[in-house]
Amino acid sequence: MIIKRYIVDNMNEAMIKIRYELGNEAVIVSQRKIREKGIKGFFRHKKYEVTAAADDKPKKNNEEIIKKDELRNEMDELKSMMANLLSKQSEVVDNTKKSKGKKLTINKKLLENDIPDEIIEDIYSKVKAKGGKNLRTNSKQFEEEVNNIIKNIIKTDTGINGRVHVLIGPTGVGKTTTIAKLAGLYSLYKNKKVGLITIDTYRIGAVEQLKIYANILSAPFGVILTVKDIPEVMKTMEDCDLIFIDTTGRNSKNAMQVSEIRQYIDALKPDGIHLVLSMTTKCKDIKRIANDYKIIKYTSLILTKIDETDTCGSILASLYYANVPVSFLTTGQNVPDDIQEAKTEKLFNLIMGAEQ
Ligand SMILES: Nc1nc2c(ncn2[C@@H]2O[C@H](COP(=O)(O)OP(=O)(O)OP(=O)(O)O)[C@@H](O)[C@H]2O)c(=O)[nH]1
Ligand SMILES: [Mg+2]
Known part of the structure; x- marks a missing residue:
């Protein structure tokens, strides 16, 4: 209260003064006539003390009050306009979110399975x-359409065609174990006479x-120490239906080591050269390995x-970057059981995370 x-x-x-300074709502509490003090006051007009x-807070005058009211109205209008705009905007955001959510279904599947962006973009x-x-x-x-394109990238081979097969690849990916599995599979289940050779005398x-x-497996076994040994060792395997040759695991970044393996392969002239890749390898590395071994x-x-x-995005990455068919998948350490021929449907399900 003022x-x-x-x-x-x-x-x-x-x-006038009261309205101006205190506003329209002000009330007069008291009023009385007064005279100024002293002799001068005696001769002057009487004054009023109100x-x-x-x-x-004092409301200064009507004009200001009107202006304030107008401002308030404008503010209210603005507020309701803003609220309108915001609700429309949030509708748009909601719709975008919803459509993104749906869009993510296929995109999410690809991303969740670690399929590299580069491949996703190419598919799209x-x-x-x-x-x-x-x-x-x-x-x-x-x-x-995305699924069809992925299925087109997946290429499988019926396995082992021809007689001589070499397994190559980075260190520790399972080359030797896979050779043992293949030898077991073909000798025990497919009645083939299998010979095993190693040129891995490094490790x-x-x-x-x-x-x-x-x-x-009671299979003939040979060791190739130098390229010169190849004809002689191969001669000992003449009666074998299938020959599997193991090689030293090589870091593909070392071009010298990779080309050393190549010298043996050029001399061996195998029917199949199988690049062994572990699916625990990062897709970026798969790209490099697939290229280095080309x-x-x-x-x-x-x-x-x-x-x-x-996540088996590494399967799609291997197929995409290597651009050759997959012949076998291995799924554990058990020899010879943990191996199977590659099938498109199986690979597709693994890539899309529908199968473990
Ligand atoms: N979990 C699992 N382990 C595997 C598989 N294949 C091989 N291994 C294991 O991987 C390890 C390495 O296997 P190796 O066969 O010696 O690999 P490598 O490629 O011959 O290795 P280097 O000759 O040293 O280059 C072993 O412990 C195997 O039992 C598989 O499919 N799954
Ligand atoms: Mg080995």
């Missing part, structure tokens, strides 16, 4: 090139490792350690 005292000549003046009161541009330009990425049709114990499997013209892929990974 209380203010005015000394005025008349009540009219008092009302006391007025108003609530809180292929869908568009095939006439899917106007397809929404969240539509069923778009998803079907301690590597010869022994394969020799043990050869002994278990100087040895590998004819197929053997994908190992499928059991050790939850």
Whole structure:
């Protein structure tokens, strides 16, 4: 409450001042006639002392009040316009979120399975090139087109064609174990006479490792120390239907080591050169390995350690970057059971995370 005292000549003046300073709502609390003190005051007009009161802050004048009211109205209008705009905007955001959510269904599947962005982009541009330009990425049709393109990338080979097969690849991916599995599969289940050879004399114990499997299977076994040994060792295997040759695991970044393997392969002239890749390898590394090993013209892929990974984007990456069919998958350490011929449907399900 504000209380203010005015000394005025008349009540009219008092009302103007009070309205101006305290606003329309102000009330006059008291009024009385007064004279100024002293002799001078005796000869002057009487004055009025008016006391007025108003609530809180003084409302200066009508004009200001009107302006304030106008401002308030404008503010209210603006507020309701903003609210309108915001609700429309959030509708748009909601719709975008919803469509993104749907769009993510196929995109999410690809990303969740660690399929490299580069491959996803290529698949999407292929869908568009095939006439899917106007397809929404969240539509069923778009998803079907993506699936078809992935199935087209997947190529499988019926396995072992021809007589002599070499397994190559990075260190520790499972080359020797896979040779033992293949030898077991073909000798025990397919009644083939299988011979085993190793040219891996680099790693301690590597010869022994394969020799043990050869002994278990009663398969002929040979060791190639130099390129010159090849004809002689191959002669000892003349009666074999199938010959599997193990090689030293090589870091593909070392071009010298890779070309050393190539010298042996050029001399061996095998029917199949199988690049063994572990599916626990990062897709970026798969790309590099697949490219580095291209100087040895590998004819197929053997994908190992499928059991050790939850995401099989590495399968698609291997197929995409190597551009040769997959012949076998290995799914564990058990010799010879944990191996199977590659089948498109199985690979597709693994890539899309529908199968573990
Ligand atoms: N979980 C799992 N382990 C595997 C698979 N294949 C091989 N291994 C294991 O991987 C390890 C390496 O296997 P090796 O056969 O010696 O690999 P490599 O490629 O011959 O190795 P280097 O000769 O040293 O280059 C062994 O412990 C195998 O039992 C598989 O499919 N799944
Ligand atoms: Mg080995």
